[in-house]
Amino acid sequence: MARFKTKDGLPTLKSIAERTGFTANTVSQALRNSPSVARQTREEIRKAAREMGYVHNVVASSLRSGRTHTVALVFGDVSNMLFAIKIRELEEALRKRGYQVLILNTDEDEALERRAVHTAISRQVDGVVLCPCQKGVEALELMERHRVPYVLSGRYFDDVDCDSVVWADYQGGLIATRHLIGRGCRRILFLNGPAFISSARERGRGYRDALAEAGLEPVEVSVSAMSGGVRGALDEIRARGVGYDGIFAFSDLIALEAACWLQEHGVGIPDKVRMAGFDDILSHMCIPFGLTSVAADKTQETLITVDMLVRRIEGRQEQRGKRRTMDVTLVARTSS
Amino acid sequence: MARFKTKDGLPTLKSIAERTGFTANTVSQALRNSPSVARQTREEIRKAAREMGYVHNVVASSLRSGRTHTVALVFGDVSNMLFAIKIRELEEALRKRGYQVLILNTDEDEALERRAVHTAISRQVDGVVLCPCQKGVEALELMERHRVPYVLSGRYFDDVDCDSVVWADYQGGLIATRHLIGRGCRRILFLNGPAFISSARERGRGYRDALAEAGLEPVEVSVSAMSGGVRGALDEIRARGVGYDGIFAFSDLIALEAACWLQEHGVGIPDKVRMAGFDDILSHMCIPFGLTSVAADKTQETLITVDMLVRRIEGRQEQRGKRRTMDVTLVARTSS
């Protein structure tokens, strides 16, 4: 049985209008601080609204105004700490700009991603922050067709021209690998993400270029971002008899799993194997070493993302898609 | 400048009606699979809708029907892993029941919590899952007044009668402490959360009762859940010259920080100090030990929470608030 909230005596603009003697429209304007309402009138209306416990009905407002003040955050998985951190920061930054966030998980699955974007559109969100699974561009097309402003976060498409905020992935791969080489590693295993993800390709390029500089050979495997794949990959590498004295991981989460595996197999870090990760989301943890990682200023990244999106939403947008790249630095810790 | 999405030629029920020759209402019913629409008509309409790329406008629908199919999740902080995990599970379970989630952070602050609930109400959410900061009940009153169904998650109020799903905190405190005693600990430090949180009080009771059974003295301090407080507390305890051979922490996150501190101070785990946490959110991590922790079936917890909430939303609710308690078990790992 559906509930009809406003049937049960909850105040609306109309009831405030009746009580104060003004019209609903004037009440609406007064509550929105329109300058065309006399100061005294405004105060009288606001007082009445307060006393009656009025709560603005955003649904009705949205229908008429076409603005929902809502942004959908479409990410792989909230429980992935990297995403959790991003979502937390985005929520805060967007809240300060007057937007609420709708969370939609894709599980890195194309169909779910498409459905998530569809949901966002049907809810008339003002904008979308999307970390695309990159298995297709249907979701993007859907947003384009419905003219929903969006910004890609963390990944981009070579052949699609749209707003995106990414890290300097190539640079990150380069400096992390150089760092391991500088620490004496001669055979560095790269536990990379899937190749269809732009950041994985870029980091891979950086990794290979750094090795080439030093005249070393790459040993690269691709593991699934969703957990489970790392151990299997390491088992397999051991079975193949491949040795290594360094590990560079696509993400800190992959590095963490690898560290567990190494520990269980009695391989000391950093004595036997030096490690570096990416994302710098474990900075407050000791496992028991601190994990060396490629970092960027996440707060600034969030601000840029939000700014870009809000610009689009509020119509001050530029024509072409803009790609912003966040500078990265290497935070060396005891793991290397 | 506001965007008017439906002005730019995007299809609505009306445009489908015009194209098919039926009325908007019939189109609406057809798309909702109402039985009072002839099979052939329905198919014709659905076909047209598909071809035109129609997307249901949930905002308009919500205004009329009074249902938004949205649930607000009001938690302390998405980037706290415990909450991140809960949110992830809730999102999935609710999605399967036809609800989207709006995320609102409280930072464990009363004013923010109140504002979050206010926001939820103004968006006409169908229900709320709230982990109250327990510094006041204004937020609850607000929901009661607006007749918004809600379920408390993880914490409850002694003096307020409402739906809630909590863990068997007393039992958890009991078994964790008994476990440490059983492992030979004689002086167990309890790093508890703030006393105004129900679960902290309950776990504290369990801890003290277990110690009393063994004729031991409690050493309890309260640390803030938000990070930073743990190190300070341990510093202070050391300054006071208080020794301990076991630590029971209110949460795994607190335990993790404590473990880092101990490590930095050269205190071996579990050789010198045995540890147990609560929540079991680090099960996949080795730090480098596995952390012993009090666990419950989180998936079942989520299902119960969602079920309780959806029952309320759909009007099949019982009169009085119902408190469900999740059984807990101790997962012993190498930290103890």
Place this chain on the structure above:
DNA sequence: TAGCATGATATTATCGATAATTCAATAGTA
């Protein structure tokens, strides 16, 4: 004093869907 900008409020028309009600046509029953 006519004319006109300005400020303050009222009127009216939507936004896009759904609930409630009505109506027409066909089928089944006494």
Place this chain on the structure above:
DNA sequence: TACTATTGAATTATCGATAATATCATGCTA
């Protein structure tokens, strides 16, 4: 035959707010 059910669709009336426009005093300028 007359009458009631049943089915399938059309009509009409909102949901609660806001945009667009109109109205009506004032006060000021020419």
